[in-house]
Amino acid sequence: MGDTMNRRRLLTAAVLGGAGLVGATALGSVAPEAAFAAEPVAVEPGMPDPNFAEGRITSITGALLLVAGSDGTFHRIQVTDGTSIWKLRPTTFDRVAKGDGLYARGVRLPDGTLAADAVWVNIVNLHAHIAAIGRNVLHLEHKGRRIVAHVVPGTTAAVYNGTPAVSDVSMLRVGRHVQVLGAWHPDTNEIDIATVYAAA
């Protein structure tokens, strides 16, 4: 916890402290444009993207995830200090559990392991109709099936008519179409809502 606070203090000072100093460091002045990694992404047309993996986590050993892809392929995914983990919100690796689904993007190492840059756990993206609304719950009709979508106060955001996101979800209406980005509860028909897009 103390480490986190120190780190945050350092980063805050880095971005807010000092004057409008531009690119002057002991290492020389390098604008980010000059530092762009000039490595083109080598994806052959029609072939699966080698730097992407998807599936369900079958085991977690240290920071190595074994993932069974939905097309039958197995992936080994290495989570590093620089990996972002999303599970309904930006979170930490200890919140990832066996049985979770994931999408991961990163760099494929020579031994076939994917060194993950970003992992999105249990992420779902649904187009649905609101069939009913309960206490902080949307009952969604999605392709003939019922989905129970939970509003998570403090996390759930709503975007109405493409305007900036707000935390007020009270403008949702029964019978209307919505798009929901959320986190699935594995092996259930329930999700937590990260963002709901609707017309108001």
Place this chain on the structure above:
Amino acid sequence: MIELFAALQPVLVGVVLLWSARVKLVGRHAAAAARRSALVPLLGQRRALPAYRLVGGLELVVGALLVLPPVSVPEALAAAGLTIGFLAYLGYARVAAPESSCGCLSAQRAPVTVRALLRAGALFGASLLAAGAGDSWWAALTQRPLAAVALLTAEALLIVALSAELDRFWLVPLRQLRVRLTHPLRGGFGVPLLATVQQLQRSGAYRRVSALLSSDVREHWDEGEWRMVCHAARYQGRPATVVFAVPLRRFAPESVRVAVVDDATGTVLWRLAGADEASRPPSTLTLRTT
């Protein structure tokens, strides 16, 4: 009572069949309804619409025969045959094409649910009862008008309640009313992270460094007026953290600030202040950088 009930069934089944035939034969969206129905996987794209129309024609004939006196046993049996056909079709649709629409009583999209199966079952039962009807429905209606109207109304309400495609006329407004009265969605307060990220992505600071970013948002926290948003990055081959300071409660993408911090040493590798400071006289900047 049971005779009265049986005698009224032909008119109920007949009216439902006529309604259904109207949707399939003269409905404006019949072609679309046929395309969405389970007839497509069953018969193929090309034959779905003709089959849909054919079913509508059969419904029209049987429905008209049932409603127009006299009612005969073969008519009721034909209706029973039609309804058990529907039952089988809906069962097939539920198993083989759960995403298809029923296409039964309205072109309104309605998935095949237990309610649709119950409705088809109820109509099948009513058709069987109609086969045992002694009187014509008109005679029953004139003899005991009150009881007959009450029974028919109750049955019609049951059919409506079991019809998902008619929900928007009664169930959806009822649920909307309940939401309006009880306000069940509490939601949260404060500025959601997405609002900050939306503002960040519109900023010049983000455009300058976006090609460096390797990860999604890793962490974020609030510092007074600002929300800090961190991404992992690779800067000249070194692991680094890109930290943005985004105005928390105002929309001012031009004031977004950014710093690139070396992960190993904690030194600031690069920094860009927001427009508020960058718009200062250039002399100030020159002084500070030298």
